[in-house]
Amino acid sequence: MPLASQHPGRANGRTSSAIRSANRAAIVDVLRRNGRATRAELCTLTGLSRSTVSALVGELAARGLLVERPSALARSGGRPPTVLTLDRSGGLGIGIDIGVRHLAVAVGDLSRTVHAERWWSEPAGHSAPEGIATVLTSVATALREANAERERLIGAAVSIAAPIYAADQTIAEPAVLPGWTGAQLAEALAAELAIPVAIDNDAALGALGETIWGAHAGARSLAYIKLASRVGVGLVLDGAVYRGHAGLAGELGHLTVDPDGPVCWCGSRGCLELYAGGGAILRGLSGYDDDRGGLEAMIDAALGGDAEVIAAVRAAARHLGRGVAALVNLVDPQHVVVGGELSRLAPLLLDPMRDELARYSFVARSGEVAVSSSSLGRRASLLGALALVLTQPSRFGDGTAFHAEGVR
Numbered sequence: 001m002p003l004a005s006q007h008p009g010r011a012n013g014r015t016s017s018a019i020r021s022a023n024r025a026a027i028v029d030v031l032r033r034n035g036r037a038t039r040a041e042l043c044t045l046t047g048l049s050r051s052t053v054s055a056l057v058g059e060l061a062a063r064g065l066l067v068e069r070p071s072a073l074a075r076s077g078g079r080p081p082t083v084l085t086l087d088r089s090g091g092l093g094i095g096i097d098i099g100v101r102h103l104a105v106a107v108g109d110l111s112r113t114v115h116a117e118r119w120w121s122e123p124a125g126h127s128a129p130e131g132i133a134t135v136l137t138s139v140a141t142a143l144r145e146a147n148a149e150r151e152r153l154i155g156a157a158v159s160i161a162a163p164i165y166a167a168d169q170t171i172a173e174p175a176v177l178p179g180w181t182g183a184q185l186a187e188a189l190a191a192e193l194a195i196p197v198a199i200d201n202d203a204a205l206g207a208l209g210e211t212i213w214g215a216h217a218g219a220r221s222l223a224y225i226k227l228a229s230r231v232g233v234g235l236v237l238d239g240a241v242y243r244g245h246a247g248l249a250g251e252l253g254h255l256t257v258d259p260d261g262p263v264c265w266c267g268s269r270g271c272l273e274l275y276a277g278g279g280a281i282l283r284g285l286s287g288y289d290d291d292r293g294g295l296e297a298m299i300d301a302a303l304g305g306d307a308e309v310i311a312a313v314r315a316a317a318r319h320l321g322r323g324v325a326a327l328v329n330l331v332d333p334q335h336v337v338v339g340g341e342l343s344r345l346a347p348l349l350l351d352p353m354r355d356e357l358a359r360y361s362f363v364a365r366s367g368e369v370a371v372s373s374s375s376l377g378r379r380a381s382l383l384g385a386l387a388l389v390l391t392q393p394s395r396f397g398d399g400t401a402f403h404a405e406g407v408r
């Protein structure tokens with residue numbers, strides 16, 4: 001005899017409970033991916049009926065997992081729509097940014113509120129064991145500042161200034177951070193905090209950060225140019241970070257400008273980075289060290305009106321603009337955002353870049369590609385790392401899963 005006819009109530013109950021659970025997960029997914037939504041948007045984005053959305057929103061709110069606030073948007077007549085976000089109790093994420101000479105940690109929740117953000121200077125060339133110990137201590141400090149309960153942590157993502165293989169999250173070019181492999185750090189963090197840990201490229205996360213927190217929040221296609229000593233690119237295409245087959249997409253810095261040019265660290269010759277990066281500008285000038293101090297001194301000199309430095313910066317910007325023209329012809333982004341240390345030079349960089357784009361990219365001429373500097377500044381990759389954790393429900397689970405019969 002079929003089970004259903006023996007215990008019809010239980011069998012039906014189980015089915016409806018599973019459906020309810022799936023519908024609730026769909027609502028939580030939308031809120032994690034979008035940060036906030038009105039009830040009407042939840043209906044559109046989940047395909048659920050208004051009454052189903054209302055019931056599930058009420059259930060989540062009753063358990064303190066969802067917050068409903070009046071919308072800031074004034075509407076003439078009628079009740080203003082309310083905006084829904086997930087509550088802090090749904091989970092906390094950790095974003096970590098490791099540069100060649102800095103370390104930063106941010107802790108935020110599923111409503112996209114940042115509860116703590118700390119930056120430290122790191123000596124150049126730090127070894128992996130030293131670096132990992134420093135990261136663990138720094139994360140503990142940021143978690144204390146955020147009053148973060150360990151059981152609420154859902155994951156951590158680490159931005160590293162190096163190409164990262166997608167398959168095993170290791171650094172494809174260890175020379176960038178000597179001794180680091182990426183995987184060691186992920187293992188150490190996962191062991192310490194008992195949460196999933198992702199390692200990703202700083203430019204890719206910068207692009208994500210710009211589309212979640214920056215002036216271009218919500219943008220579906222954006223190219224983020226990380227312009228410092230080197231040149232990196234992060235891409236958001238069709239609303240998602242594009243990493244390529246192996247994870248190495250965005251190496252615009254190694255576009256060949258001159259096949260007979262100088263040898264690049266990548267093994268090729270005449271790469272764009274050797275003409276457009278901060279290191280290239282420094283090498284063309286005298287009196288500046290080829291390090292971060294030199295880079296900052298050069299930026300200050302350019303902003304201070306030093307004609308020789310300004311000419312070098314403009315020449316680099318024209319090279320970069322031609323490289324970006326190739327990129328725009330290829331992927332047709334809505335926004336090109338210049339970030340990284342050299343974005344402080346945006347007043348000098350952006351116009352030459354736009355001129356070259358107009359000249360060398362018919363896509364830029366016929367489309368509406370907007371070129372701007374990052375509104376997030378040095379925070380772009382850090383906030384992108386945090387965004388990776390907060391917006392990916394399938395990779396970083398949250399605390400909103402419970403059975404209709406009671407919280408587990």
Ligand SMILES: [Zn+2]
Pocket residue numbers: 253254264265266267268269271273
């Ligand atoms: Zn190269």
